[in-house]
Amino acid sequence: MEIGHRFMTEKENNFIDNNFKKLSIQVGLNGLSFCALDTISKKILAHENIPFKTSSTPYLLLKELKNILNERNLSNTSFKEVMVVHKNGFFSMVPKPLFNKAELPNYLKFNAKMMANDFVVFDELDNHELVNVYIPFANVNNYIFDLFGEFTFKHSGSVLVSSLLDNSSKSSKTYCYVQVAEREMEVVVLSEKKLLLYNFFEYKTKEDFLYYLLFTLEQLELGTENVHLRLFGQIEEDDELYQLCHTYVKNISVFAPPHSFDLQNPDDVDTIDFTILNSL
Numbered sequence: 001m002e003i004g005h006r007f008m009t010e011k012e013n014n015f016i017d018n019n020f021k022k023l024s025i026q027v028g029l030n031g032l033s034f035c036a037l038d039t040i041s042k043k044i045l046a047h048e049n050i051p052f053k054t055s056s057t058p059y060l061l062l063k064e065l066k067n068i069l070n071e072r073n074l075s076n077t078s079f080k081e082v083m084v085v086h087k088n089g090f091f092s093m094v095p096k097p098l099f100n101k102a103e104l105p106n107y108l109k110f111n112a113k114m115m116a117n118d119f120v121v122f123d124e125l126d127n128h129e130l131v132n133v134y135i136p137f138a139n140v141n142n143y144i145f146d147l148f149g150e151f152t153f154k155h156s157g158s159v160l161v162s163s164l165l166d167n168s169s170k171s172s173k174t175y176c177y178v179q180v181a182e183r184e185m186e187v188v189v190l191s192e193k194k195l196l197l198y199n200f201f202e203y204k205t206k207e208d209f210l211y212y213l214l215f216t217l218e219q220l221e222l223g224t225e226n227v228h229l230r231l232f233g234q235i236e237e238d239d240e241l242y243q244l245c246h247t248y249v250k251n252i253s254v255f256a257p258p259h260s261f262d263l264q265n266p267d268d269v270d271t272i273d274f275t276i277l278n279s280l
Helices: 058-071 101-108 138-148 156-166 206-219 240-248 266-270 274-278
Strands: 021-028 031-038 043-051 081-087 091-095 121-125 130-134 152-155 174-181 184-191 194-202 228-233 252-254
Touching: 021 058, 021 138, 021 274, 031 058, 031 274, 058 138, 081 138, 081 156, 081 274, 091 101, 091 156, 091 194, 101 121, 101 130, 121 156, 130 156, 152 156, 156 184, 156 194, 156 274, 174 206, 184 206, 194 206, 206 240, 228 240, 240 252
Parallel strands: 021 081, 081 152, 174 228, 228 252
Antiparallel strands: 021 031, 031 043, 091 130, 121 130, 174 184, 184 194
């Protein structure tokens, strides 16, 4: 299944050789996303979401990425900026006062199965006193560098948490944001403009989804009657998943994330991944 507009070929558009275009690519073992932006007009030129039928491996992920970039005529396109967003569960969000650059592997050893040659990096979340330590897909980074030259990369959690914190208020209410994708959910819990938790889960059934949600709330000692649940991404109010969550959490709604981009089709905001949109 493909969601969103397919990237246009060179003959179908005139932005290929323009130096004011930015490309953002999100890579994960369950799928890929792309978004191209005109940085002058703030217009989204094209976007696409490609979920995989089954969970992949880093090797197959790179193979799929190469195929798609070639098919969409992006591998021979010049962009002013290229951003790669790594979406995986190999991360640890660390309060900045506790962060030590010399101890990067130690932040992950209890969260992820690490290999001796794993490349551990970190993102600093500006203005939020947080550091996200994670393992990117090194093979993807190497390929993107060979293809486009210098580029920027971040973890999806860094982009998601920063975006939600930047747009949150110092309300005494506790908000649980869940970005829903096929077989994936990212959970961000905020209170008084502070992060209580960010986590990433893979699920197979709607019951799995509910379990991870309720387990998160339980671990934070948050009552389902008090928390404000905001679901967004690939979900609507008439979905079975939404209705199941509403059985247990009464204060629930579909969240419409703010954005400042000019979409060719206003309905596209429902098909563009919030994280990739905010990485532009």
